[in-house]
Amino acid sequence: MVAADGIHSAVRRALFPGHPAPRYAGFTAWRLVVPAPDGIHGAHETWGPAARGAPCR
Numbered sequence: 001m002v003a004a005d006g007i008h009s010a011v012r013r014a015l016f017p018g019h020p021a022p023r024y025a026g027f028t029a030w031r032l033v034v035p036a037p038d039g040i041h042g043a044h045e046t047w048g049p050a051a052r053g054a055p056c057r
Contacts, residue, residue, distance in 0.1 A: 003011035007022060 003009055003015075005011055012019070
């Protein structure tokens, strides 16, 4: 099951009623999918100001 109903997830509350709500930890994630230029294969992610990246598995 994937419950992608947002930060105030009703599904999460229903499945984990005694669990605390999420809280902001100081990080923001931007996710997107774009067409890859020819010659580039596989997924990649970059973390932090140093822009170190790693292939997604």
